Amino acid sequence: MMRTSVRTSAKKFQRSCRGFQNIGTGLFIMVCVLAVPAFRPASAQSGGRSFSLHPKTFQVGPNPSAIAVADLTDDGLPDIVTADRGELHNPREERPANDELSLLIAETPFNYARRHPSLKTGIGPYALALANVDGLKWPDIIAVNFLATRDRHVSVFLNLKDEGVFKPLEFPIPETGLEYYRHYDGEDIPLFTKPGLTSVIVHDLNKDGSRDLLATGWSSDVLLYMPGNPETIFGPAAVIPATGAPRALSLADLDGDGNEDLAVVMYATAEIALFKGGGNGGFAPRGRFKTRGNLPTTVLVRDMNGDGLLDIVTSHAHTDDSIVIFYGDGPFSYSLSQEIMLGSHRDVLEHEIRDIAIADLTGNGRMDIVAACHASGSVVVLRNTSGDAGLRQQYQMENYRFSEGKPRTLQLADLDNDGHLDIAVALWETNTVGLLRNSH
Numbered sequence: 417m418m419r420t421s422v423r424t425s426a427k428k429f430q431r432s433c434r435g436f437q438n439i440g441t442g443l444f445i446m447v448c449v450l451a452v453p454a455f456r457p458a459s460a461q462s463g464g465r466s467f468s469l470h471p472k473t474f475q476v477g478p479n480p481s482a483i484a485v486a487d488l489t490d491d492g493l494p495d496i497v498t499a500d501r502g503e504l505h506n507p508r509e510e511r512p513a514n515d516e517l518s519l520l521i522a523e524t525p526f527n528y529a530r531r532h533p534s535l536k537t538g539i540g541p542y543a544l545a546l547a548n549v550d551g552l553k554w555p556d557i558i559a560v561n562f563l564a565t566r567d568r569h570v571s572v573f574l575n576l577k578d579e580g581v582f583k584p585l586e587f588p589i590p591e592t593g594l595e596y597y598r599h600y601d602g603e604d605i606p607l608f609t610k611p612g613l614t615s616v617i618v619h620d621l622n623k624d625g626s627r628d629l630l631a632t633g634w635s636s637d638v639l640l641y642m643p644g645n646p647e648t649i650f651g652p653a654a655v656i657p658a659t660g661a662p663r664a665l666s667l668a669d670l671d672g673d674g675n676e677d678l679a680v681v682m683y684a685t686a687e688i689a690l691f692k693g694g695g696n697g698g699f700a701p702r703g704r705f706k707t708r709g710n711l712p713t714t715v716l717v718r719d720m721n722g723d724g725l726l727d728i729v730t731s732h733a734h735t736d737d738s739i740v741i742f743y744g745d746g747p748f749s750y751s752l753s754q755e756i757m758l759g760s761h762r763d764v765l766e767h768e769i770r771d772i773a774i775a776d777l778t779g780n781g782r783m784d785i786v787a788a789c790h791a792s793g794s795v796v797v798l799r800n801t802s803g804d805a806g807l808r809q810q811y812q813m814e815n816y817r818f819s820e821g822k823p824r825t826l827q828l829a830d831l832d833n834d835g836h837l838d839i840a841v842a843l844w845e846t847n848t849v850g851l852l853r854n855s856h
Contacts, residue, residue: 465814466797467854468852468855470850473821473843473851474849475847476842477498478501478514479514479844480499480824480842480849481541481542481825482541482542482543483497483544483849484544484827485827485831485840489554489577490554491522493522493523493833494522494829495521496520497519497557499517499544500518500847501540501542501562502514504540507565507609511539513540514539515538515539515541515561516535516537517557518530518534519531519535520849525832526851526853528849537559537571538561538563538566538586539561541561542560542615543614545558545616545617547627549574549618549649550575550649551646556574556575559572560614560615562612562634563609564613565609567586567588569587569589570586570588570631570650571584571587572586572587572649587653591610594638596635596636598661606635608635610633610636611634611636612633612635613631613632614634615631615632616630617666619676621693621695622696623695627644628644629641630665630667632665632680633662635661639662639678639680639691640656641697641698641699642654643697654697656691656698658682658691659682660683660684662682662683662689663681663712663713664681664713665678665715666715666716666728667717670726670748671692677691677693677699678691678699679717679728681730682704686707686710687704688704688705688707689701689703690703690748692748705742707730707732707740708740708753708755709735709736709740710734710736711733711735712731713733713770713771714729714731714771715729715730716729716730716774720809721743721809722781722782725744725746726744727741727742728742728744729742731772731787737757737764737768737789738769739769739787740754741753741754741755756811758789768790768792769787769789770790771824771825772785773785773839777799777837779836782801785798785811788823788824788826790823791822792815792817793820795816795826797813797814798814799812799813799814816852818843820846821844821850823841824842824843825841826841826842838851838854839854
């Protein structure tokens with residue numbers, strides 16, 4: 417049985433509320449919870465399963481840690497890019513991790529050919545963004561590198577489609593003033609490098625027409641902002657302090673003022689940190705609250721219950737098999753939460769959620785959740801079956817198990833242009849991409 421906590425009135429469940437005093441802001445957030453069942457297996461409801469496993473997988477590089485989808489060739493079919501970081505070793509080694517991206521070019525829907533040679537990045541490519549950063553027509557590829565050496569922290573590949581090539585550019589993150597806060601070996605030597613980039617967003621934050629870059633510096637407790645520049649693509653990085661090992665971030669207007677704000681998941685302190693955007697690329701701390709689990713790795717901002725207010729969703733990689741929805745009830749305010757347990761026992765790691773995605777997958781106007789589960793070798797789809805924007809969200813769980821490979825990360829995209837979102841999954845151990853086709 418799935419256990420979940422549901423949104424309801426604060427008065428009714430006053431005794432189950434916990435307050436989190438935010439550091440440095442004075443903002444007070446109440447989180448109220450109630451455990452009730454909110455799940456039925458897929459076989460118990462009409463409509464059958466939402467997806468079918470595509471029989472073929474497609475080879476990529478070692479240990480794909482990120483996946484992104486866009487039409488790179490302008491032929492009307494979405495292509496797939498993976499960041500293949502390989503194994504992480506001592507950063508003092510000449511090549512402590514892999515340094516390549518794989519490109520799967522669509523030949524027909526659900527059929528891909530791997531492009532050779534692979535694109536060479538800095539060491540340990542960890543996250544991807546596909547966006548037009550050079551003003552030309554086609555999406556470019558941006559990768560941030562976790563174990564970067566020789567000033568190759570951000571790798572950009574400009575899409576020169578007419579020439580059939582990608583032009584590589586490298587951008588450094590100056591280490592002056594950066595500290596290292598994470599893990600050391602027995603000789604008190606850092607196990608990783610500064611700043612340890614783990615996520616990236618490319619978006620026009622200062623409204624000048626050029627796309628800017630935001631990244632998390634996990635091992636140095638910083639966020640990095642690089643303004644877009646029509647001549648150089650990106651300008652020098654500005655540093656925003658963010659204590660607690662920032663792992664992932666999500667961009668959204670959380671207070672309705674027309675400027676993009678930030679929700680950042682803190683891996684070491686198990687918190688969501690909120691930053692108010694100034695509309696000029698700058699961000700100021702606005703508050704933080706606990707995620708109700710250990711080692712959170714994901715954060716997304718969506719209106720999960722259809723009440724017109726943005727909610728925050730996170731998942732935990734190594735404990736609890738839990739996904740938590742924090743419901744928004746005002747600017748930077750999240751009073752109530754709902755916890756979804758994929759496993760049958762809280763302290764038993766059955767699934768090991770490594771990534772999540774959120775979208776309306778069935779066309780019913782409700783936000784569904786998809787999870788890449790490493791330990792169980794499954795993609796879990798939580799189909800939102802709630803009838804309205806009421807106080808309780810119901811989910812129908814569908815489990816899609818891969819016979820080989822371990823789901824690490826995923827991307828939702830309409831791979832066959834039929835108007836329905838499909839799922840592309842990066843698989844460890846087999847180093848492949850698997851596909852799930854939307855059956856609606």
